[in-house]
Amino acid sequence: MEMAKGLTASLEDYLEAIYHIIAEKEAVRAKDISRRLKVSGASVTGALRSLAEKRLVNYAPYDVITLTAEGGRLAKEVVRRHEVLRDFFVKVLAVEEKAANEVACQMEHIVSKEILERFIQFTEFVEVCPRGGSKWIAGFGYYCDHTGAMENCERCLQLALEEARKAKREGGHEMARSAKLSELKPGQRCRVVKLSARGETSKRLAQMGVTPGAVVEVERVAPLGDPIDIKVKGYHLSLRKEEALGVEAEVIEP
Amino acid sequence: MEMAKGLTASLEDYLEAIYHIIAEKEAVRAKDISRRLKVSGASVTGALRSLAEKRLVNYAPYDVITLTAEGGRLAKEVVRRHEVLRDFFVKVLAVEEKAANEVACQMEHIVSKEILERFIQFTEFVEVCPRGGSKWIAGFGYYCDHTGAMENCERCLQLALEEARKAKREGGHEMARSAKLSELKPGQRCRVVKLSARGETSKRLAQMGVTPGAVVEVERVAPLGDPIDIKVKGYHLSLRKEEALGVEAEVIEP
DNA sequence: GAAAGAAGTTCGGCAGGCCTAATAATATAT
DNA sequence: ATATATTATTAGGCCTGCCGAACTTCTTTC
Ligand SMILES: [Mn+2]
Ligand SMILES: [Mn+2]
Ligand SMILES: [Mn+2]
Ligand SMILES: [Mn+2]
Numbered sequence: 001m002e003m004a005k006g007l008t009a010s011l012e013d014y015l016e017a018i019y020h021i022i023a024e025k026e027a028v029r030a031k032d033i034s035r036r037l038k039v040s041g042a043s044v045t046g047a048l049r050s051l052a053e054k055r056l057v058n059y060a061p062y063d064v065i066t067l068t069a070e071g072g073r074l075a076k077e078v079v080r081r082h083e084v085l086r087d088f089f090v091k092v093l094a095v096e097e098k099a100a101n102e103v104a105c106q107m108e109h110i111v112s113k114e115i116l117e118r119f120i121q122f123t124e125f126v127e128v129c130p131r132g133g134s135k136w137i138a139g140f141g142y143y144c145d146h147t148g149a150m151e152n153c154e155r156c157l158q159l160a161l162e163e164a165r166k167a168k169r170e171g172g173h174e175m176a177r178s179a180k181l182s183e184l185k186p187g188q189r190c191r192v193v194k195l196s197a198r199g200e201t202s203k204r205l206a207q208m209g210v211t212p213g214a215v216v217e218v219e220r221v222a223p224l225g226d227p228i229d230i231k232v233k234g235y236h237l238s239l240r241k242e243e244a245l246g247v248e249a250e251v252i253e254p
Numbered sequence: 255m256e257m258a259k260g261l262t263a264s265l266e267d268y269l270e271a272i273y274h275i276i277a278e279k280e281a282v283r284a285k286d287i288s289r290r291l292k293v294s295g296a297s298v299t300g301a302l303r304s305l306a307e308k309r310l311v312n313y314a315p316y317d318v319i320t321l322t323a324e325g326g327r328l329a330k331e332v333v334r335r336h337e338v339l340r341d342f343f344v345k346v347l348a349v350e351e352k353a354a355n356e357v358a359c360q361m362e363h364i365v366s367k368e369i370l371e372r373f374i375q376f377t378e379f380v381e382v383c384p385r386g387g388s389k390w391i392a393g394f395g396y397y398c399d400h401t402g403a404m405e406n407c408e409r410c411l412q413l414a415l416e417e418a419r420k421a422k423r424e425g426g427h428e429m430a431r432s433a434k435l436s437e438l439k440p441g442q443r444c445r446v447v448k449l450s451a452r453g454e455t456s457k458r459l460a461q462m463g464v465t466p467g468a469v470v471e472v473e474r475v476a477p478l479g480d481p482i483d484i485k486v487k488g489y490h491l492s493l494r495k496e497e498a499l500g501v502e503a504e505v506i507e508p
Numbered sequence: 509g510a511a512a513g514a515a516g517t518t519c520g521g522c523a524g525g526c527c528t529a530a531t532a533a534t535a536t537a538t
Numbered sequence: 539a540t541a542t543a544t545t546a547t548t549a550g551g552c553c554t555g556c557c558g559a560a561c562t563t564c565t566t567t568c
Contacts, residue, residue: 103366122346
């Protein structure tokens, strides 16, 4: 039984950098890493040796650098943490992109699984709750700019209530507009209502967080609707059309 | 001109620990620090030497340990960051105290001034906005426990609206119940409306964040109403009664 | 006031991370 | 094919931060 998985912050950043470089170029060179992380080439060589020892990268002197299966998994985890935190800072705290990325890239090595989960849920909640939502966040921006202005609350609530009622009416009887996940367009968000898929597929989906109640954002849809890239709980997933067909969802209006 | 103030995370934690030990005992012993930070005595000696070199602690071998003026200032800053972040985790993300303290004590070395400010404002906003408030946070708790339950939104908004209206009516014509800061009780929060103080006092108040619009929480009031301990923007302040008399505030109902 | 016990210090060592300078390998251009 | 430029590695150092072990200096107790 192997304990102590813990990578250092520094090594996680190297993994993260390699992951991103792979995503945009074919071959990874030590130079790319050193540019990205702003460290000397010597430091990169050292880090690569550490990572190779831990079986997270395939590396031999002067050879190309690739991630092992395990290294890829860990790298994705780091990236996920980074993105979740950055999104929180940008979307909720209205921090500018650059500053958000900086603090996220340090926090990503600190937050526990449980707290990361909370950040995801909170960001979701704020964006989805009729009492939160974009208006409310705009209100926060106003609050920041005008030291603590809290005027017109009544009107704000009034409008939110009217909108919630309208949405309910339009959604017919019980719920908001329902659809198959496969019918959504990039940028749209929905809440999973039911999984009608069976066996392996449903298992894989469930494992990645596509469960009833989960908020799903569609990121990209390929020309013929296959595959569909989505984001759930910070995970980027690529679903085949058949898989997406098996997911019933209810659209969330912005 | 001295650049590079930056203390390391480790040294900041030593300062923080010393500050807390001073607050609860008279004398600070290396042993207390080593217990608190869970490091060996040898490490404490080393850290104290670094801090003494930087003129942040008064330290000579075998002698008692105290903070210099500058060291005290920095320690308070660290504690402030810690508390602001912990409060955010506890009050907003509903993280349990212990976990919140742990992550706060790591983040405190990472967040920029600007982002700390955002955390303060956001926590304030959530607690003060009628669309936020305790009900809304409870809603978040429910959302966490029941994977994404968002039922009864309409009713929730309806209630919030009614409450906001009631509060407005009760507050008479224009605003909520207005009062001098000196009249409030521990635990109460208010928003500063006007500073009628002049000169030094008003300057000091303004510098510490007691400005129109700021949210102030009363922490303790001494028997005869002097001094009054308050918290503003994460700062703990102790006001004399005369000072508090010069602050007009509007009470925030919970 | 001496001996025992507790607290504090010094020393040497180790690990992680980073650097520069020198050297080696590879890629490119002529 | 050779010279040149680019890229990567090695070697040697520096700094922070931690440790255990040995030693020193209080503090208490009898
Ligand atoms: Mn990072
Ligand atoms: Mn990152
Ligand atoms: Mn800390
Ligand atoms: Mn702390």
